[in-house]
Amino acid sequence: MITREPEFFPESITWIGQLGRIGVGASRSVGRAGILLAQTILAMRFMFVKRSRHAIMDQMYVSGIKSILVISIVAIFTGMILALQTGIELMRFNQQVNVGTAVMVSMLREMGPFMTGLILAACVGSSMAAQLGTMVVSEEIEALDVMEIDPVRFLVMPRLVAMMVMTPLLSFFTCMTGILGGGIVAITQLHVSWEAYINNAFWLAAEKDLFVGLFKAFLFGVIITIVSCHEGFSTTNGAVGVGLSTRKAVIECFLYILIVGYVVTRLFYL
């Protein structure tokens, strides 16, 4: 059962006590999120069941297709800014033709997965936390537990599978759109031809950059789903609680995306 009994802690008046409570609360939260991840991975054995397939497709549409517009806008401007900033510096050495390489490497290694992760955390993660939080306060999760329908299999597993698939795909899409945005700036502002820009961009692009970026995006998809669902399930105190859970989910997702992004870069590039 995912439903938890309400928890009560006595008020602590000393700062050490309050610090200790924050530490215990954070450890417990991480532990529970870890258990939720393990339960969801176990529930993946049901992912090919017909009704699970429908739920996964629905979630792919919600998390993937519905995010494409905002991702496109952010990606194209990210590419344009990258091209402009690096291009201005490169122009000082008359090397603006290399702007394609700078944009390609930045997008594949960092900006593609990072921007995708942040956008999905804000759009999809907040929506997951709010939806599950609302289900908790309106007793829908308890109803599932009483009907012996496992909320992890029914609600979390389809979201996790959808995000595991869609985040890397969207990250790739972000990279390509960003490169396109960079190309627009290269042609119109830096006076580099499209052929030169593209040739330069793909000349130094390594498969490793692509795959490490996609791996990062995959991890970001897992983080967004588990953190958001965990915060949603932990909701208490009605509508106010739903707002707090949503806020916590987005902030935690941003933090974990930054930390995990750094750790993966450190592991693969140093």
Added chain:
Amino acid sequence: MIDFNNVTKVLGNNTVLDGMDLHIEEGETFVLVGPSGTGKSVTLKHIVSLMTPDSGSVKVMGEDISQCSKKRKEEVLSNFGYLFQGGALLAWMSVADNVALPLIEKTNMKRKDIYEKVYNALELVGLEDDGDKMPSSISGGMKKRAGLARAIIRDPQIVLYDEPTSGLDPVMARTIDHLIVDLNEKKPGMTSLVVTHDLHSALSIADRIGLLYLGKVIVDLPPDEFIKSEDPEVVKFLEAQYITKRGSWEKERK
């Protein structure tokens, strides 16, 4: 069928259940009444293992529900129907899909048979024309009736009703009372536990009424005796609902 033995439950600084004893027989309709915040819903949650007692035991069909294995707990829970206060319908599914959900998830019935059964249940609660509607577009009373249809769709042996008539107009409240009585008459072995503070409803449908006060069931009597009780809490509760016609309450059940 359901046994609470000396159950204590503390939430924060509040002792909600304080050595509570309760015994409900198979086929009986037991109504638990009491003021708000006395632990009526907490009592229901102990029965379906959404909460565990701090001390004492809750036995359902002979099993200590908080101690038994996960598999056995699932077997026991498969005999339950639970009507939540707000209906607890899943917002993204139509009324019919909500009612069908336990059958889709927990049985191997064909889709056609499932929806035939679903529309029979919806007809029973007067919602046969509302199956395609979404929960957001129906009233609170209709949500409760849809929740009731979902609670009984698997022909449970035990049905728990959490405030089935609260927030409803008097006509709809009596309709729900009729439904509860009809269900029990159609299925004689069915055990019902109704939690409410609507004494009109309690006196109409109950075989026995228990008054929960300060964490204990302080009165446990048939309706005819309950209404005559001189216990000050019962008297206060009856008078607060303008029930003064002692001893001649007309029951739903003839």
